[in-house]
Amino acid sequence: MTDFWLSSAWLVPLYPLAGALLGLPWSPGIIRRTGPRPAGYVNLLTTLAAFVHSVLGLLAAWGQPAQRLELSWLQVADLTIALPFELSALSLGAAVVITGVNLLVQIYAIGYLEMDWGWARFYALLALFEAGMTAIVLGDSVFFGYMMLEILTLGTYLIVGYWFNQPLVVTGARDAFLTKRVGDLVLLMAVIALYPLAGTWSFSELADWAEQATLSSTTAALLGLGLIAGPMSKCAQFPLHLWLDEAMEGPLPTSILRNATVVPVGAWVLIKLVPVLSLSPLVCQVTIAVGAITAVGSGLIACAQIDIKRVLSYLVSAFMGLVFIAVGAQQAGAAFFLLLTYSLAMATLMAAAGSIILTCITQDVTQLGGLWSRRPITGLSFLIGTLGLIAMPPLGGFWSMRSLVNGLWQAGDWGLIVVVLGVNWLMAFGLMRAFALIFTGPVQVMSARAPEPIWLMVIPMMVLTGLTLHIPFILKSLALLPVWQAAVSSAGLLLFWSAFMGAVIGYLLYSNRQRFQPKLLPQWLVDLFAYDFYTPTLYRNTVVLAVAALARLGDWLDRYVVDGLVNFVGIASLAGGETLKYGNSGRSQFYLLTIAVCVVLVTLFMGWLYLPVPLGDL
Amino acid sequence: MQLEYYLLLAAALFCIGVFGLVTSRNAIRVLMSIELMLNAVNINLMAFSNYLDPQGIKGQVFAVFVITIAAAEAAVGLAIVLSIYRNRDTVDMEQFNLLKW
Numbered sequence: 001m002t003d004f005w006l007s008s009a010w011l012v013p014l015y016p017l018a019g020a021l022l023g024l025p026w027s028p029g030i031i032r033r034t035g036p037r038p039a040g041y042v043n044l045l046t047t048l049a050a051f052v053h054s055v056l057g058l059l060a061a062w063g064q065p066a067q068r069l070e071l072s073w074l075q076v077a078d079l080t081i082a083l084p085f086e087l088s089a090l091s092l093g094a095a096v097v098i099t100g101v102n103l104l105v106q107i108y109a110i111g112y113l114e115m116d117w118g119w120a121r122f123y124a125l126l127a128l129f130e131a132g133m134t135a136i137v138l139g140d141s142v143f144f145g146y147m148m149l150e151i152l153t154l155g156t157y158l159i160v161g162y163w164f165n166q167p168l169v170v171t172g173a174r175d176a177f178l179t180k181r182v183g184d185l186v187l188l189m190a191v192i193a194l195y196p197l198a199g200t201w202s203f204s205e206l207a208d209w210a211e212q213a214t215l216s217s218t219t220a221a222l223l224g225l226g227l228i229a230g231p232m233s234k235c236a237q238f239p240l241h242l243w244l245d246e247a248m249e250g251p252l253p254t255s256i257l258r259n260a261t262v263v264p265v266g267a268w269v270l271i272k273l274v275p276v277l278s279l280s281p282l283v284c285q286v287t288i289a290v291g292a293i294t295a296v297g298s299g300l301i302a303c304a305q306i307d308i309k310r311v312l313s314y315l316v317s318a319f320m321g322l323v324f325i326a327v328g329a330q331q332a333g334a335a336f337f338l339l340l341t342y343s344l345a346m347a348t349l350m351a352a353a354g355s356i357i358l359t360c361i362t363q364d365v366t367q368l369g370g371l372w373s374r375r376p377i378t379g380l381s382f383l384i385g386t387l388g389l390i391a392m393p394p395l396g397g398f399w400s401m402r403s404l405v406n407g408l409w410q411a412g413d414w415g416l417i418v419v420v421l422g423v424n425w426l427m428a429f430g431l432m433r434a435f436a437l438i439f440t441g442p443v444q445v446m447s448a449r450a451p452e453p454i455w456l457m458v459i460p461m462m463v464l465t466g467l468t469l470h471i472p473f474i475l476k477s478l479a480l481l482p483v484w485q486a487a488v489s490s491a492g493l494l495l496f497w498s499a500f501m502g503a504v505i506g507y508l509l510y511s512n513r514q515r516f517q518p519k520l521l522p523q524w525l526v527d528l529f530a531y532d533f534y535t536p537t538l539y540r541n542t543v544v545l546a547v548a549a550l551a552r553l554g555d556w557l558d559r560y561v562v563d564g565l566v567n568f569v570g571i572a573s574l575a576g577g578e579t580l581k582y583g584n585s586g587r588s589q590f591y592l593l594t595i596a597v598c599v600v601l602v603t604l605f606m607g608w609l610y611l612p613v614p615l616g617d618l
Numbered sequence: 619m620q621l622e623y624y625l626l627l628a629a630a631l632f633c634i635g636v637f638g639l640v641t642s643r644n645a646i647r648v649l650m651s652i653e654l655m656l657n658a659v660n661i662n663l664m665a666f667s668n669y670l671d672p673q674g675i676k677g678q679v680f681a682v683f684v685i686t687i688a689a690a691e692a693a694v695g696l697a698i699v700l701s702i703y704r705n706r707d708t709v710d711m712e713q714f715n716l717l718k719w
Contacts, residue, residue: 586718589648589711593640 005053006060006067010085012050012095013135016102019046020127027120036119037110043123044106047130051099054134058092066091068140068204084202086140090336094137094268097340098261101347102130104460108351109253111456112358118162122251125159129257133265142227143201145269146184146191149230152262153180160250172246179243183233190226194276197223203272210275217280224283227273228290234266235320236313238294242535244317248309252354255309259316260347264339267323271339274332284328291324292419297533299426303433304529307363308353311434314532315427316346319389322423325416326404334404341388341396344468348385349431351461352378355453356438362446365434369513370443377452379439381465386431388468390503391424391495396471398495405491417491421498428502436510624665632658645702645709649695656688 023039025031061067066088074081106126113119132152136145154177161173195201197219198209215223231237236244244263248255270277277283295318302314319342326335355378356371357363372379384395391401401424408416438447452458509520528534631654638651660681667677703709 581719584719586715587711588714589640589642592636596636596640 003060005056006064006087006092007069009053009057009061009087009092009095010069010071010138012054012057012099012138013131015046015050015053016043016127016130016134019043020124020131022046023123023127024120028117036117039120039123040106040110040113043127044103044110046127047099047103047106050130050134051096051103054092054095054099057087058089058096061087061089061092064089066204081143081201082141083144084140085138086204087138091137091140093340095134097343098133098137098265099130101261101343101464102126102257104347104351104463105253105257108256108354108457108460109251111454112253112354113251114454116251122159122162122254125155125162126254126257128155129159129254129262133261136265137268140203141201142191142194142203142206142269142273145272146187146230149187149234149266149269150184152265153177153184156180156247156258156262159254160247162251162254166249168246169249172243172249176243176247179240180233183230183240186226187230190223190229193223193226198276206273207275210279213279215279217282220280221282224277224280225286227276228270228283228287231266231270231324232290235263235270235324236294236317237290237320237324238297238317239535239538241294241298241317242532242539244313245310245532248307248313252309252350252357255313256347256350256354259312259350260343263316263320264323264343267320267327267335267339270324270327271332271335274327274330274335277327278330284330286328287324288328288416291321291326291328292416293321294318295321295325295423296419296426299423299430300529301532302430303426304526306366306530308356308365308368308434308438309350309363311365311430312346312349312353315389315430318423318427319346322401322404322420325420326407329404329408329411329413329416331404331407334400334407337400337403341400341471344464344471345385345388345395345397348381348388348461348464348468351457351464352382352385355381355457355461356450358453358457359450360447364446365437367444367446368438369441369447370439371447371450372439374450375439375452377458377462379435381461382435382439384465384468386428386435386503388471390428390431390499392428392499392503393492393496394472395468396475398492398499399472399475401495402492405495406489409491417494421494424495425498425502428499429506432503432506433510436507437513440507440511441513621665621669624661628658628661628665630658631655631661643711645699645711645714646696648711649692649699652695653688653692656684660684 019042023042026034026036026039028036066086069085069087071083071085072080073083106123109122109126113122116122129152132148132155136148136152139145139148157173157177160176161169163169164173191201194206197215198206198213200206200209213220233240233243244258247258250258277287298314298317298321302311302318305311305314319338323335323338323342326332326338356368356375360368360371362368387397388395389397391398393399401420405417405420408420635651635653635655635658638654639648642648642651663677663681663684665677667675667681671677699709702714706713
C-alpha cells in the first residue's frame, strides 16, 4: 500500500488545484449570501490532503531509489516533450515542506484575513502557488520547471496585486511581474539552446550528459549564464532584487509563503542544474559573484530598513545569495540543506512579524517597542526564527552554513568564507536590531496596547517555531548531522562567533534607545542602504529609460513614417484628383485642342516607330 | 511631283482650320473653321483620286459625299448655335463653359 502512495505522488499538485477551483465560487460576485469563508476551508482540506499524501509518499520513498515516471505531453515530428516526474526522498521531502508550510500559512491566513472579503481569490492563488511549487519539485525536467516558474510569475503578479485599490500595490505587482519575467525569458533562451546540445531536458539525463559533454567554453558560458538568469530574478538576486522589496505590499500570509517557499523554489531549479553549470568555470564564478554581492549588499540594506517586512525581505535575498555561493562552489547538497533550514526559520520570522503588524498596525520598527512583556509568544518565535536562520548552534542554520563553510574550507576559498562569515554577522546584527527595536526599550504610542492575536495565527506560528527548534533532531534522525565533536571545528567556531557577535552587538546597540541613539555610519551611507542603493532610480535611468525611449521612437516611427507613407499614397491620389480635374475646363475648344495635340503626338510616335524609312534618310 | 504640293496645301489649310477652330471666340467662325478643315480633306481626296486612281475616281465620289454631309452638318451646327443664342444671348465660345469640373 505504501508503494501506491509513492507511485501516485504526482497527484500532489492536483489537490490544491482542485481546491482552487472548488473555492472560487465563493467569490463575492458569484455566491452572494454566505460570505467568503468556505473558500478558505475547502482549500485547507485539499492542502491537508496534499500534505498527508506527500508525507505517506515520503515514508514510502525513504531509503528507496528514485522512482521515475513519464507523461507524454506533446509529440510533433521528431520532438517529443515528456513531463517526467522524479519521486525520490528528496523531492517528496521538499513537497512535504511546501505543503506543510502552505497548510500552516492557510490556517494563519484564516486569522489574518478575518476582516477581508476576498478569500476566494486569495486562497485560489495560494493553492495555485502550492500546485506550482510541488510540480516543480516533483517534476524532473528543466522545460517543465520553466513552465511552472512562468505560472508562478503570473501568480506573483496576481497575489501581490491582491488589494489592487492601493497604488503602491499596483506598481509593486507590475515590478514583480516584469522583473521575474525578464529572468524567465533569458532562462527560456537557455532552455531552448540546451535541447539541441543535450537532446534532453530531464535533470537526471542532463547530469549524465554534462559528464562527457564537449562544449566550447563560449557555448558553455552563454548557456550557463542564461540558466542562472532565471533563478537570479526568482531569488531576488542583485541586480534583479527590487521586486521582492515591493512585493511586500501584498498580504502578509503570502509574504510568508513567498519568502519561505516560493523564492527558494527558484533556487531549486538552479541547484538541479549544477552539473550543467559546472561545465563552465566562468559561470560558476559569476554565480558566486552574484551571490556574494547580493548577500553582502542585501545584508547591509536589511540593517538599515525601518519596515519590519522589508528587513526580512532583504534577508531573503541575502540568504539566497548564500545558496548561490553554494551552487557556484558546486555544493548542491549544502544548497539543499540551506534551503530546508532557511525556509522554516524564515516562515517563523515572517509569521511573528505578521502577528505584530496585525495588532500594532504600523510596520515601522522605530515606532514599536517594549512588546516583550506583553507579546512573549511572538517574541519567542521571532527570537527562535532569528537563531534558526543565523549560524547559532544547535539550530538548523548553523548546520547548513557549516556544511557550506566546510566545503569552502576544503576547497580553500578563504575569500568566500570571509563573505559567508560577514553575511552571517550582518544577518545576526540586522535581525537582533529588529528584535531589540520591537520587543525592548520603552513602549511607544503604536505599541501601547498590543495583545497576542487570535489562536488561528498563534498556533501556526508556534508550530513553525517548534519545527525550527526540532530541525536538529530531524537532521540527526536523518543522519545528516556530524557528531558533536566534529562540529567544534574552527569553521564551526568562526560561524558561531560571527553570529554571536552580530547578535550581541545588534541587541546592545538598539535595546536602550532612550539613553543611547546609535549613530554608526555617516547619514549619506545610511541613506544609501536604507534606499536600497537607490535601485529604483537606477532602473528608471537605465533599462526603463532605454526601453521607454525606444518605445517612444517606435511609436513615432509607426505614427509618422509608416502611417505617413501609406497615408501619403491616399493623399497623393486625392491631390491628384483635385488638381487634374481642372483639365475639364468646360470649354469645347480646349477639348478640341487636346484632341489635336494628341493626334499629332500619336502620329509622331507611330511615324517614329513604324515608318519604313529612317527619318535621317528622308 | 504634283501630288505632294496638293497634299501640303491641304495640310496647310487643315492646320489653318484647326487654328481657327481652337482660337475663335465666335461660334459661327468655329463652324467656318470646320468647313475649312472639310475642304482640306476634299482637296486631299481629289488629289489622290486624280494621281493614284484616275480610272475609278472613287475619291471624287467620296468628296461629293463629304460636301453633302458638310452642308447638312453646317445646317445642324447653325441650328445649335441659334438655339444657344436664344437662351444665352451671345455666341461667344468663352461664355459656354458651364460644364466644367
